[in-house]
Amino acid sequence: MPQPTWREVVFSIKTFGAAMLALYIAFILELTQPSWAMLTVFVVSQPITGMVVAKSLFRVTGTVVGATMALVLVGAFAQIGPFFLASLALWIGLCTFVAVMLRDAPAAYGAMLSGYTAAIIGIPAALAPDTAFDYAVGRCLEIILGIGCATLVSQLVFPRRAGEALRISVDATLVAAARWVGDVLRGEGEEERTFTDQRKMIADVIALDALRVYANFDTPSVRAAGNVARHLQGQVLTLLSLLVSINDRVALLRSNAAAKQEALQPLLSETADLLDRDDPLQPSVEFSTEIVALQRKIMQALPSFDELVRDHRNILVRNILIRLRDALGTWQRVLDLRDSLYAGRPLKMPEAAPSSSRYRDVTLALVAGAISTVTVLIASAFWVATGWPHGSTAVIYSGIMCSILASLDDPATAAENFLRMTLISAVAAAIYLFAIFPKIDDFPSLVVVLLPFYLPFGVLLALPRIGTQVTPLGLNLVALMSLSNISMQTDMAAYINSASALLAGIVASILSFRLLRPLGTEWTVRRIRRGILQDLERIAGTTAPVDISRFASRMFDRINALFWRLDMGQPDQRATMRSALSALRIGFNILNLKATKASLPSTVSRSIDQVLAALATHFGDLKDGVSRTTTLPEIDHAAAVLLEEAGPAGEDILTALVALGSALHRHQDFFDVARPHIVPDALRSEAPA
Numbered sequence: 073m074p075q076p077t078w079r080e081v082v083f084s085i086k087t088f089g090a091a092m093l094a095l096y097i098a099f100i101l102e103l104t105q106p107s108w109a110m111l112t113v114f115v116v117s118q119p120i121t122g123m124v125v126a127k128s129l130f131r132v133t134g135t136v137v138g139a140t141m142a143l144v145l146v147g148a149f150a151q152i153g154p155f156f157l158a159s160l161a162l163w164i165g166l167c168t169f170v171a172v173m174l175r176d177a178p179a180a181y182g183a184m185l186s187g188y189t190a191a192i193i194g195i196p197a198a199l200a201p202d203t204a205f206d207y208a209v210g211r212c213l214e215i216i217l218g219i220g221c222a223t224l225v226s227q228l229v230f231p232r233r234a235g236e237a238l239r240i241s242v243d244a245t246l247v248a249a250a251r252w253v254g255d256v257l258r259g260e261g262e263e264e265r266t267f268t269d270q271r272k273m274i275a276d277v278i279a280l281d282a283l284r285v286y287a288n289f290d291t292p293s294v295r296a297a298g299n300v301a302r303h304l305q306g307q308v309l310t311l312l313s314l315l316v317s318i319n320d321r322v323a324l325l326r327s328n329a330a331a332k333q334e335a336l337q338p339l340l341s342e343t344a345d346l347l348d349r350d351d352p353l354q355p356s357v358e359f360s361t362e363i364v365a366l367q368r369k370i371m372q373a374l375p376s377f378d379e380l381v382r383d384h385r386n387i388l389v390r391n392i393l394i395r396l397r398d399a400l401g402t403w404q405r406v407l408d409l410r411d412s413l414y415a416g417r418p419l420k421m422p423e424a425a426p427s428s429s430r431y432r433d434v435t436l437a438l439v440a441g442a443i444s445t446v447t448v449l450i451a452s453a454f455w456v457a458t459g460w461p462h463g464s465t466a467v468i469y470s471g472i473m474c475s476i477l478a479s480l481d482d483p484a485t486a487a488e489n490f491l492r493m494t495l496i497s498a499v500a501a502a503i504y505l506f507a508i509f510p511k512i513d514d515f516p517s518l519v520v521v522l523l524p525f526y527l528p529f530g531v532l533l534a535l536p537r538i539g540t541q542v543t544p545l546g547l548n549l550v551a552l553m554s555l556s557n558i559s560m561q562t563d564m565a566a567y568i569n570s571a572s573a574l575l576a577g578i579v580a581s582i583l584s585f586r587l588l589r590p591l592g593t594e595w596t597v598r599r600i601r602r603g604i605l606q607d608l609e610r611i612a613g614t615t616a617p618v619d620i621s622r623f624a625s626r627m628f629d630r631i632n633a634l635f636w637r638l639d640m641g642q643p644d645q646r647a648t649m650r651s652a653l654s655a656l657r658i659g660f661n662i663l664n665l666k667a668t669k670a671s672l673p674s675t676v677s678r679s680i681d682q683v684l685a686a687l688a689t690h691f692g693d694l695k696d697g698v699s700r701t702t703t704l705p706e707i708d709h710a711a712a713v714l715l716e717e718a719g720p721a722g723e724d725i726l727t728a729l730v731a732l733g734s735a736l737h738r739h740q741d742f743f744d745v746a747r748p749h750i751v752p753d754a755l756r757s758e759a760p761a
Contacts, residue, residue: 112218138189
């Protein structure tokens with residue numbers, strides 16, 4: 073377990089203080105259920121201020137939308153119970169579908185909340201339609217009060233800005249990138265450490281997008297810098313893709329043409345020394361001049377077209393040198409953008425700000441939505457059939473559980489942890505209700521008795537990974553204590569009945585997940601691979617312009633998702649990860665072919681079109697589960713036509729074509745391409761190294 077620091081302790085004190093403030097105001101205003109205000113504070117509180125603001129905004133939106141839908145359903149079907157419950161189940165399923173499609177975006181939280189808020193407000197309101205509006209307004213006021221207190225305390229008491237976290241993340245990414253490029257170019261990095269660095273960089277780059285969104289809420293300098301943060305993320309993505317390509321090509325050259333790699337090593341080492349300094353984030357005043365000089369030196373070392381024809385291994389040399397030049401230029405732009413962002417100063421860029429794009433899995437979203445609907449329907453049928461007075465609580469919690477867990481790889485295991493934490497909460501709530509609360513009679517005493525539980529809980533809540541596991545412990549304790557302005561729970565039998573209903577709703581979700589979603593991580597990995605192949609099929613087969621930044625962003629999102637699901641200690645899973653990384657460069661090379669073919673002779677252009685059509689067909693077959701191991705002879709044919717008709721003008725497209733073919737053949741298990749070799753047959757004549 074990660075060790076807590078003073079930051080987690082401060083967060084816990086702030087959160088508990090905000091919860092007590094919300095609870096006190098709710099008591100003073102004589103709101104019906106003050107516990108909702110307290111619970112809301114713990115739900116929306118986050119260590120970073122911008123995250124609190126974003127989550128609060130979407131919680132307000134989700135609460136209002138959910139309350140409105142609850143009133144609509146009560147007004148339409150309050151007298152027709154089965155129709156009301158069926159409509160509610162469909163609404164929760166729809167909201168779950170939307171939330172899973174939106175994934176980690178702040179809006180996903182609002183969509184998810186819209187679903188189960190309709191159940192939280194709608195079911196009690198349907199049982200007493202005459203007070204439905206007052207009930208909905210009361211819950212909204214309590215939730216908004218909790219949001220207001222959490223936001224106020226987060227902003228005023230030792231705020232931790234998302235802009236600060238963004239800066240730390242950018243700097244950490246650049247330091248890791250500098251270390252990685254140094255290891256790769258010097259040939260010093262161990263394979264395990266190289267993969268660890270890759271994993272950290274990709275995770276950091278993906279996290280930049282969320283931090284950028286949150287920083288706009290709480291950091292004026294980020295807002296003032298305009299699109300600089302998006303440009304910065306785009307350039308970091310570009311840098312990372314270049315480093316992946318360089319790493320792949322250097323490894324190929326080292327294993328297949330050691331003499332050429334040794335001849336190239338001085339330039340590789342010089343680039344490594346320039347980027348991987350003692351303090352890569354504080355370059356000297358001569359840094360820009362050194363980059364330009366080194367880029368010029370790299371271009372002078374490029375093999376000529378005759379050298380490419382005479383010895384195909386020079387194509388790898390050319391590819392590495394071009395990527396080195398591009399990486400140097402990208403590094404300089406990243407540093408300029410970083411300085412502009414930190415200073416809150418817009419920076420003019422020749423191109424539009426890159427678009428960010430997340431991969432969307434419609435099938436997963438449909439499955440999650442269907443499970444939510446079915447589970448709520450089953451819980452509702454059980455309630456109606458048994459006539460259990462507290463059965464409504466089971467229906468509500470079954471909807472909540474499916475809404476928040478249905479998108480996970482293994483939701484049943486997460487729900488079982490939720491059940492264990494809730495059992496502990498039920499015992500703790502019973503102790504508070506029947507042993508402690510009867511002995512106190514004022515608010516200060518209430519604060520004192522709650523402090524020993526919620527202070528450690530707040531510390532755990534702030535710890536990565538641990539926080540999500542212990543969340544049910546504190547939230548369900550609030551729900552089960554049900555602090556009220558009207559009366560406190562004093563009947564043990566009634567309490568056991570109520571707690572049992574809550575637990576029954578969780579058990580219903582576990583059963584649904586076990587029966588309807590026995591898929592696990594392997595299914596998700598297959599879905600991600602299918603998405604990678606689908607993207608490659610699309611860019612190879614489409615005639616429409618392709619947004620490179622959106623393609624790269626979506627691919628890195630998938631790669632990041634794979635990193636957290638694959639065991640890098642397993643050779644087959646590590647090979648899958650390498651193949652996913654190579655898919656990014658394959659996509660870039662496809663886009664390069666499409667962009668440059670128009671400037672070449674028509675026969676060459678037609679041969680490239682044949683390559684693209686063959687790739688689109690092949691990727692489409694793999695995506696659909698049709699295994700057709702192929703040699704892709706179109707690549708050999710296009711290379712031969714290039715050599716015969718294009719001349720030196722075809723150097724760039726020849727390099728892209730060979731890079732594409734070598735990547736496909738090297739990762740044959742992932743792309744189902746036979747005869748692994750470095751270059752197409754048309755280029756297999758070799759001169760001595």
